[in-house]
Amino acid sequence: MTQDRVHVHVRDRKQYGVCAFLAIVAVLVIVDASRIHHVASSNDPIGPKPVPIVLGALLLVVAALYALDVTRGGEGEAEAGEDIDLTHPIDWRTVLLLIAAFAVNAALIDPLGWVISGSLLFWGSAFALGSRHHVRNLLIAVALSLVTFYTFAIGLGVNLPAGVLQGIL
Amino acid sequence: MDNLTNLMNGFGDVLTPMNLLLALIGVTIGTAVGVLPGIGPAMTVALLLPVTYGMDPTQAFIMFAGIFYGGMYGGSTTSILLNTPGESSSVVTAIEGNKMAKAGRAAQALATAAIGSFVAGTIGTLLLALLAPQVVKFAISLGAPDYLAIMVLAFVGASAVLGSSRVRGFAALLLGLVIGLVGLDRVTGQQRLTLGIPQLADGIDVVVVAVGIFAVGEALWVAAHLRRKSAEVIPVGQPWMGRSDWKRSWKPWLRGTAFGFPFGALPAGGAEIPTFLSYATEKKLSKHPEEFGNGAIEGVAGPEAANNASAAGTLVPMLALGLPTNATSAVMLAAFTSYGIQPGPLLFQRESKLVWALIASLFIGNTLLLLLNLPLAPAWAKLLQIPRPYLYAGILFFASMGAYAVNGQPLDLLLLLVLGLLGFGMRRFGLPVLPLIIGVILGPIAERQARIALQLSNGDLSGLVGGPVSYEIYLIILVLIGWPLLRRYVVRRPQDRHLSPTG
Numbered sequence: 001m002t003q004d005r006v007h008v009h010v011r012d013r014k015q016y017g018v019c020a021f022l023a024i025v026a027v028l029v030i031v032d033a034s035r036i037h038h039v040a041s042s043n044d045p046i047g048p049k050p051v052p053i054v055l056g057a058l059l060l061v062v063a064a065l066y067a068l069d070v071t072r073g074g075e076g077e078a079e080a081g082e083d084i085d086l087t088h089p090i091d092w093r094t095v096l097l098l099i100a101a102f103a104v105n106a107a108l109i110d111p112l113g114w115v116i117s118g119s120l121l122f123w124g125s126a127f128a129l130g131s132r133h134h135v136r137n138l139l140i141a142v143a144l145s146l147v148t149f150y151t152f153a154i155g156l157g158v159n160l161p162a163g164v165l166q167g168i169l
Numbered sequence: 170m171d172n173l174t175n176l177m178n179g180f181g182d183v184l185t186p187m188n189l190l191l192a193l194i195g196v197t198i199g200t201a202v203g204v205l206p207g208i209g210p211a212m213t214v215a216l217l218l219p220v221t222y223g224m225d226p227t228q229a230f231i232m233f234a235g236i237f238y239g240g241m242y243g244g245s246t247t248s249i250l251l252n253t254p255g256e257s258s259s260v261v262t263a264i265e266g267n268k269m270a271k272a273g274r275a276a277q278a279l280a281t282a283a284i285g286s287f288v289a290g291t292i293g294t295l296l297l298a299l300l301a302p303q304v305v306k307f308a309i310s311l312g313a314p315d316y317l318a319i320m321v322l323a324f325v326g327a328s329a330v331l332g333s334s335r336v337r338g339f340a341a342l343l344l345g346l347v348i349g350l351v352g353l354d355r356v357t358g359q360q361r362l363t364l365g366i367p368q369l370a371d372g373i374d375v376v377v378v379a380v381g382i383f384a385v386g387e388a389l390w391v392a393a394h395l396r397r398k399s400a401e402v403i404p405v406g407q408p409w410m411g412r413s414d415w416k417r418s419w420k421p422w423l424r425g426t427a428f429g430f431p432f433g434a435l436p437a438g439g440a441e442i443p444t445f446l447s448y449a450t451e452k453k454l455s456k457h458p459e460e461f462g463n464g465a466i467e468g469v470a471g472p473e474a475a476n477n478a479s480a481a482g483t484l485v486p487m488l489a490l491g492l493p494t495n496a497t498s499a500v501m502l503a504a505f506t507s508y509g510i511q512p513g514p515l516l517f518q519r520e521s522k523l524v525w526a527l528i529a530s531l532f533i534g535n536t537l538l539l540l541l542n543l544p545l546a547p548a549w550a551k552l553l554q555i556p557r558p559y560l561y562a563g564i565l566f567f568a569s570m571g572a573y574a575v576n577g578q579p580l581d582l583l584l585l586l587v588l589g590l591l592g593f594g595m596r597r598f599g600l601p602v603l604p605l606i607i608g609v610i611l612g613p614i615a616e617r618q619a620r621i622a623l624q625l626s627n628g629d630l631s632g633l634v635g636g637p638v639s640y641e642i643y644l645i646i647l648v649l650i651g652w653p654l655l656r657r658y659v660v661r662r663p664q665d666r667h668l669s670p671t672g
Contacts, residue, residue, distance in 0.1 A: 018598050022340055029347055029362065036359050044620055045628030048354035048361060051616050055350070059343045065336045076337050076599020081387075082206035082251055083557055085396040090597070094392045098565065099586065102385075105569055106582035114570070121569060125562035129392055140559065148570055156223030159577035160570065 012075055019067040026059035097128030113163020114153070118145040176298050179525030183533060188231050191224075192530055195235025196537045203243020204549045205560060206251060207391055210480070211496035212383040213240030216564065218376060218504055219571040226508045227526050233501065234530035238290060238538050240497070241480055245282045245473055246542075246549055250275060250403050258440035258476050261448045265461065265468030270403040272464045276546075280408035281418045281466055282473040283542045288419075289426040289474035290535040293481025296430055297488075298528050301517070304489035308514040311636060313622040318639035318646075320615040323436045323492050323607060325646050331439045332601040335653075341600045344591070345608020348373055355613070356620060368580045373588075375503035377572045378609050381585045382602050383496070384568040386592015388561045393593070395557060402553045408546050418470040421451050425474030432475075433482020436494055440479040447471035481531070488512050488524060491614070499606045506610075507575065 033052035078086055101124030108117040122141035123134075131137055149169065153160035162169050183192075198220070203213045217236050221229035248259040249266035262282065269278040311319075328338030351362045352372030363369040410418065425447040432438035451467040452458060461468055479495075486492040491513035493499035505512055510520065517524055542549070572585040595602055619633060626632020634643065648655065 015598060018340070018594070018600075021594075022343075025344065025347060029350070032362050036361065043624050044356045045623050046620060048357050048359045051619075052347075052350055052361060055343060055346055058339075059347070062336060062340050062343055066340055069334070069336050074334065074336070076334060078599060079390060079596040081391060082247065083391050083396050084394045086394055088394060090393040091395070092393070094395070095389055095593075098389060098392055099590075102565065102569070102582070102586050102589075106579050106586070109573060109582065110579055114573075118566060118570065122562050122566045125565050126558045129395065129558035129561055131556065131558035131562075144563070144566060148567075152219060152222070152570070152574070156220075158219055158222045158574045160574060161577070 011070070011073065013070075015070045015074075015076065016067060019063045019070070022059050022063035022066065026056045026063060029053075029059065030056035094128050094130070098125055101125045101128060109163070110161055111163060113165050113169075114160040115142075115145045115149050115165055115169065116163065118148065172298055172302050175302075175521065175525045176529060178522070179527075179529035180532075182227065182522065182526045183231055183529045188228065188530075189533070191228055191232045192235045192533050193537055193541075195232035196239045196534050196541055197235075199236035199239020200243045200246075200538070200542065200545075200549060201239075201552060203240035204246050204552045205243075205555065206247055206553060207387060207560070208240075208564070209244055209383075209496075210237070210240035211379075211500050212387060212564075213243065214497060214500045214504065215376070215379045215383050216567050216571060218380075218500075218507070219567075219574045221504070222574055226510060226523055229504075229508060230523065230527040231530040231533075233504065234527060235534040235537065237480070237497065237501065238286075238477075238531070238534045241477060242283065242286055242538055242542060243549070245286070245476070246279060246546070247553065249278045249282060249469070250405060250550055250553060258444060258479070260441070261444040261472035262469055262476065264448070265465050266473075267403075268462070268464035269466065269469065270405070270464075274464060274466075275403050275405040276408045277410050277414050277466060278464075278469050279405060279546050280410045280543065281414065281470040283408060283539055283546075284410070285418065285422040285425065285470045285474040286477040287535055287539040288422045289429060289476075289478040290481055290538075291532065292423075292426050293430050293433075293478040294528065294531045294535065297481055297484050297531070300434070301485050301489045301524075301528075304485060305514045305517045308490055311638065313618045313625065313636075314632065314634055314639045315636040315642070317615055317618040317622060317633060318636075318642035319436065319490060319492060320611050320618065322642050322646055322649075323494065323611060324604070324615075325649050326436045326438075326494070327607045328601075328604040329649055329652075331441070331603060334599065337598070337600045338604050341595060341602065342604035342608045345605035346612040348378060348605075349609045349612030355617065366580070368576075368578055371576075372613075373584060373609075374507070374572075374575050374581065375610055376507055376575050377581050377584055378588055379500045379503050379606060380568045380572050381588025382592040382595075382605060383500070384564050385585055385589025386596060386602070388564045388568070389589055389593040390596040392561055395561075402550060405547055405550045408543050414466055417457075417466050420454075421447070421467045421471035422474040424450060425471040425476075426478040428471075429475035429478030429480075430482040433479030433494070434485040435482075436486060436492060438479065438482070439495060440476050443475040443479050444472040447475040484531075488516065488527075489514065491516075493607060493610060496603050496606060499603070499610055502610055 029052050036049050101121050105117045105121035119141040123137050126137045152158040221232050244259050245262050248263035249270050252267035266278045328342040329335045332338040353370050428443035428447045432443040451471040452461045455467050483494050483498040487498040493502045572581050622632045
């Protein structure tokens, strides 16, 4: 990390965003802690306040050190992996579509039930990831949702809502 | 031997047809999920948590033991047949293993990995059975300040030793500690960081954090950089080894085990260092050093054994002290707590039957794994060809199901998404995820110990230090933190002799 770079290197300035994020979290933690009434008793001399304040202070220190590291050319290595091709920039369209599929599931799981919301989640994610076999994807999505619902909710008693299909499934 | 009697009783509890079936299912789905590209052992355990929700703890543990070893072995299959390893601990396996596979010796590479994992897992579990009760005996004599020191050591170890950048490690740790703060303070009932959302008063479930950071974060990150053409999978037949392969493998297995277990059992050990050490040792001792880099079987046998022995070693602090030292044991600990079981010294006293049943199931899972993997390897290899959209859609699907099932509230799904985005950002900027998970799990416990210590000293800050071992531990922590400075004076050795992780 501390080696001198010989060649001129385009620094990853977005890393300053991480420092800012850490600093914001620090401020949030400290503000939240300062709002807590001081509660101390003989069996708890320090109360709930000091730990968050210490953590907030440490976060500020780390945010500053992080920024210092970045100015000195420090760079975090993006995670590599089996299916990851880091030569391309982040494909935001895919990520946003996945987030949308995810949010749809969160919004619909209680009213419509897992079988419908889960199917939408799988189908939407497969679409976001570039699969265009719409009918096949839908069949797989419905099959997966039904199988998981019957195995987990009915077979193992796991908490999954039936939603509007209550009584039909 | 008290321990052996306990262990035998454990076997007695586990060896019923139903439990064996559960172990078999655990091993099978653990391997199947672990083989899938991009899914490491920690994510395997996290994703398969819901499978055990409806079971009683003993059955769930039996299944976990299978999933644990299955996920470990699945990961090494992936790295041998695909080359690009998903976990830092199987980086070394990939170096020689993939070269062997390309040279048409995939069957031997998989066989030495499977048998080596079995040998290392069996020895490691035996050491666990012998060692954990000793650690417990020692741990019972410790007071709150000692526990606090041990947890600080785990924090510093995970943040400063295991990653490549300390400041990024500490940033991740602090974020984890902050997540751990959310909810009602356990002593006074004051709300902290709940942002006025009533559901947050119970805190953020560790399972949701683990699934969000590992599974959702990983899926989003891969999706953002998805390779349009999947990597080539090397076809494989039935694993087998010839006489010379056996001759060249058995010593590396044992040496790898000897490297792996102690590192796994240390609070800041991990699996990376022992696998690299094992690789370097085998290269030095080999009669065929010229084969290294072109597919030497010793280079698969040793590191793979080291990896598995280290995994068994991590269970010592996990069970005996409640201290997770790698991602997989952190997720296992989260799973245990979701059953209302708090690992630590008291676990061995209160739930001794359960602990020994778990250790016995580790032996059984490990054996089943060997029996299952030798014949099924060609089938596992087919799983590598699953279309990537289905793979990552499936990860998101099961992650959502698991996170929802914890409390049955949609808010957890939003939290899961937020944590997934956090995990995405951490992968983008090279922040390690392990310190965060350890912070979430141990943060609240460390705070409790600190407050107990201060209660005993009537609020005097000197009460934070004391007890039989805390001074020694703080000394170790100082050395760990000061190591980059110390190194300049103490060791004069080129640092770049390490293998490059890209293999």
